[in-house]
Amino acid sequence: MAHLELATDHGQPLPDDSVSESPLAIRGLTVSYGEKPAVFSVDATFRDGSMTAIIGPNGAGKSTLLKASLGVVRPLAGAITVYGKPLKSQRYRIAYVPQRASVDWDFPTRVIDVVLMGLYRQLGLLGRVNAQHRARALDCLERVGMAAFAERQIGQLSGGQQQRVFLARALAQDAELYLLDEPFAGVDAATEKAIIDVLKTLNRQGRTVVAVHHDLATVTDYFDRVFLINVRKVAEGALADTFTAANLQAAYGGRLATAQIDDLELAAH
Numbered sequence: 622m623a624h625l626e627l628a629t630d631h632g633q634p635l636p637d638d639s640v641s642e643s644p645l646a647i648r649g650l651t652v653s654y655g656e657k658p659a660v661f662s663v664d665a666t667f668r669d670g671s672m673t674a675i676i677g678p679n680g681a682g683k684s685t686l687l688k689a690s691l692g693v694v695r696p697l698a699g700a701i702t703v704y705g706k707p708l709k710s711q712r713y714r715i716a717y718v719p720q721r722a723s724v725d726w727d728f729p730t731r732v733i734d735v736v737l738m739g740l741y742r743q744l745g746l747l748g749r750v751n752a753q754h755r756a757r758a759l760d761c762l763e764r765v766g767m768a769a770f771a772e773r774q775i776g777q778l779s780g781g782q783q784q785r786v787f788l789a790r791a792l793a794q795d796a797e798l799y800l801l802d803e804p805f806a807g808v809d810a811a812t813e814k815a816i817i818d819v820l821k822t823l824n825r826q827g828r829t830v831v832a833v834h835h836d837l838a839t840v841t842d843y844f845d846r847v848f849l850i851n852v853r854k855v856a857e858g859a860l861a862d863t864f865t866a867a868n869l870q871a872a873y874g875g876r877l878a879t880a881q882i883d884d885l886e887l888a889a890h
């Protein structure tokens with residue numbers, strides 16, 4: 622049966638199993654930085670083992686949704702569960718790759734140290750790094766093609782290289798749920814390919830990937846589900862049901878020209 626959940630479903634109780642089986646379930650989330658909410662009354666149920674693109678125009682609340690899911694911003698209202706349990710006790714199961722622009726790249730630290738941060742659970746309170754930890758961090762750098770840069774200062778890398786290092790840190794964490802905020806923004810084609818290959822490999826291993834994504838032309842190739850938002854949820858579901866011209870119009874309004882929509886490989890709805 623086609624699975625299409627529209628924004629009108631919030632407020633209705635969802636069956637318990639959809640929450641308990643979901644790596645990330647959001648109910649009634651409202652976040653406000655000032656008077657106007659950035660995210661309003663949003664429900665979302667990210668499916669285990671799926672690859673979901675969060676899509677919407679600038680300022681639609683996409684980053685805010687991720688930050689609230691990590692407990693980084695405090696919501697006005699709403700509940701977030703991770704694998705059916707409160708976020709607080711499950712935070713370690715989530716790896717996060719922030720938006721590149723939001724990171725202070727001038728802090729003096731080496732690439733390998735950034736990746737070792739992903740091993741914080743193994744390192745314990747004293748943070749003693751042994752040969753095994755180092756080998757694991759190097760292996761993660763290898764997987765994103767950055768092993769040769771291990772000793773380099775993070776500020777001395779290009780934007781795409783920095784993005785790969787942050788992905789390596791997320792890999793080191795060996796999480797089950799990966800949240801990425803525009804992982805392909807400002808990277809070249811080779812880096813984009815390297816990143817999507819890593820994400821698809823994680824997904825094949827059963828990990829859940831949720832990424833804020835701006836390039837509508839690659840949605841169909843990269844993802845199997847979409848979550849459309851413009852402060853409120855517009856729609857969420859499988860590509861075939863949800864990545865439609867009508868939903869894109871609803872999310873972007875006049876900001877997306879009909880010609881742009883016509884060029885996309887959309888679901889036939």
Ligand SMILES: Nc1ncnc2c1ncn2[C@@H]1O[C@H](COP(=O)(O)OP(=O)(O)OP(=O)(O)O)[C@@H](O)[C@H]1O
Pocket residue numbers: 654655659677678679680681682683684685686
């Ligand atoms: N720390 C903050 N303080 C005040 N307002 C904020 C803050 N962070 C975000 N906002 C506002 O909240 C709204 C949603 O921002 P958010 O970054 O979540 O949108 P987005 O969909 O990720 O946008 P983009 O595609 O441009 O990255 C915007 O109007 C933004 O200006």
